[in-house]
Amino acid sequence: MLAFIIRRVLQSVVVLLVVGLVAFSLFRFVGDPVDNLLGQERTIEDIDRVRSELGLDQPFPVQYFRFLQGVTQGNFGVSFRQGRPVADILAERAPATLELAAVSALFAIVLGITLGVYTAIRRDGWLSNFIMTSSLIGVSLPTFLIGILLIYVFAVELGWLPSFGRGETVQIGWWTTGLLTESGLKAIILPAITLGLYQMTLIMRLVRAEMLEVLRSDYVKFARARGLSQRSVYFRHALKNTLVPVITITGLQLGSIIAFAIITETVFQWPGVGLLFINSIQFVDIPVMASYLMLISVMFVVINLIVDLLYFAIDPRLSASRGGGH
């Protein structure tokens, strides 16, 4: 298992380096930050000066190398847009995104599994059919539209929930949390639903399909024949056996929840890293874009690693076969 981890970590480093290289080769197409930096009254002389100051006159492999050099020394550079170290900005913004991702993942998992199990058990009930049909909305509508719809209904028309921002936050060490204040909790509801709706639908449909499969299997029939209670059959025997694919998908989806928070954050003006990234693209804030992309890829790599390790924990057959050597 240790060898497996080491191999995966090495692979991950290669993945990260490639992501960085691709990112830097693309930055040229995003535009030139110099105009944003200097404003309307710049002269040709200014442009040349700033470009060489920032190293933008260098070819992109050189820029990439310099960035990596900084990163290995723990220096992610300074944001062109805000004039502050990128590491500080990311650390300041990360809690908002992580909280939003955690709440929407929780929403997706809890509701997804519950509804999935329910629709599998009551396969032909009208409520199941209603849930299945309306869940199509979750997968087919784009995120920003769902966000705008929710804002329209719950903020503008009903006036129950705020349409933007994070509400009041409380500072705990370097972490800011909105989960401890009333306005913070209210503010997270709409973005969390917007962000988690697709994942919830996905999990629900997956759980349902797996459950239906498992419920037809022999050991469930035997369990029933043994006279076990319905509850025990459904939740101890059936549900547990559906969880391996659910964990894989959920794990991978958690990564995309964080990565795709960009759109939700823009719609709700949620002060997280996704919004920061959008602002950075518009401004061509290369240090922030590069750091964000690297961070997201690190995250995906780590999540994949954890998912792989979880398999060992959940499914004993995997560790047996690995343990048996190759």
Added chain:
Amino acid sequence: MHIKTKMIGAALTAALLAGTSVMASAETLRWARAGDSLTLDPHSQNEGPTHALAQQIYEPLISPDMEAKPIPALATEWSVKEGNPNVWVFKLREGVTFHEGQDFTAEDVVFSFNRAKLESSDMKELLVTITEVRAVDDYTVEMETEGPNPILPNNLTNLFIMDKGWAEENNVTEPAEFDDGEETYAVRNANGTGAFKLVSREPDTKTVLARNDDYWGIDEFPMEITEIIYTPIQNAATRVAALLSGEVDLIQDVPVEDLQRVADTDGLKVENAPQNRTIFFGINSGDDDLENDTVEGANPFADVRVRQAMNMAINREAIQQVVMRGQSAPTGVIIPPFVNGWNEELDRYPAADVEGAKALMAEAGYEDGFEVTLHCPNDRYINDEAICQAVVGMMGQIGITVNLVAQTKANHFPLISGKQTDFYLLGWGVPTFDSEYVFNFLVHSTTEDRGSWNGSRFSDPEVDAMIQSLGSEVDLEVRNQTIADIWQKVQDEVIYLPIHNQVLNWGMKENIDFAVQPEDQPHFKFLQFN
């Protein structure tokens, strides 16, 4: 931690303020616009939202009012020194203190101007003609310029004064440099003399200001707001929703599609005013051949008849009605009405005349037309891409086949400064309210310090000399005549194809009495509730 301490401080201040009976009532204004200020350092970014926030906290010597007219701020009077036309004398306001208690004196002015003239300052271009700033006594400052500079005061309305002692104490005697590797104190902290004090600042999220009860102008201006909460809301639909749901009281940048919606909502209204920004097309008339066209060995735009034809082919009223939903003022010149040099004659635009334009094209030998690429930004001006699409159709009517390339501003503007585009859309504001500014950037030949935005490649040594003379001509009548002559040349040569002046729209609660400022820069000390 830092922010938290500040917030506690703010809470205490608020509690103390509430205890005193100075205030009749506490009025909070929740203000939103699309973008946040980039930095609180008053000299490191020359950019709209950045100045708009700084104007609440810091003050210039001469401040624009809500009509963008200069009024005395930290200077009470100013004039050219008797006997020396190269020197401006400013009398400073006495008894002004900074938010942290320091006295405002001439030394702070000298320090701030020198700071703004440093290499790392973004404001230095506006001060290039100043050779020396000196304190005569505690409340008199003299500014010496290279030659006479009659419009120097116009350049100073966004030039904010910092306290010298505060800057030295906090090690911010220079504006932040991009490659410093560290954040300087002035980026998130501020100590000005303005009508509002900074309470807390979270970039891109929330900035809180409180009324400065020691403000020198507290009896002169309405000063009805006690607290300002400023939140950038980038997404237009969300911004409008926040106003509709009552979560904010005033928004700038109301999208034209939503104007009716906001105006029709009970308790809300939309105020508008012509903006200090003209939208126009640039055409490369100076090069011998174009890179982005199908005519080999010649530049069709070099022929003034072709440029005239294009000018006539554009139906400005249709653009106003269809693309802008009425929210624009079509124009025939590339400056808005409040700029010195503007007159109605210049503003008159040709009626759309496709037949006449075709005849001119034929006369120029292009009856079969040609193909050319049009470059357009899609995230900079109001409906910029849609304006370009409309013009593509209009050019098609006179045989010019236009390939439209619409892209983000970060890709678009370098094409203009790099002289890589032959036909492009650009918008231009005139912060100095004088034509010289436009000439320097858009009409003068491209040299090291002038003509950096002249994508038309128009170059005429005679015109260049006239433009340069504006910088030092003290006789205003002669100067205005020169300005008129240059405009005549620009119009005759059809160097640019003007489209319209943008209109600014602010949405606000009905009980707010606040006019739209042409620079899109609210000065909240003027705001009144009714």
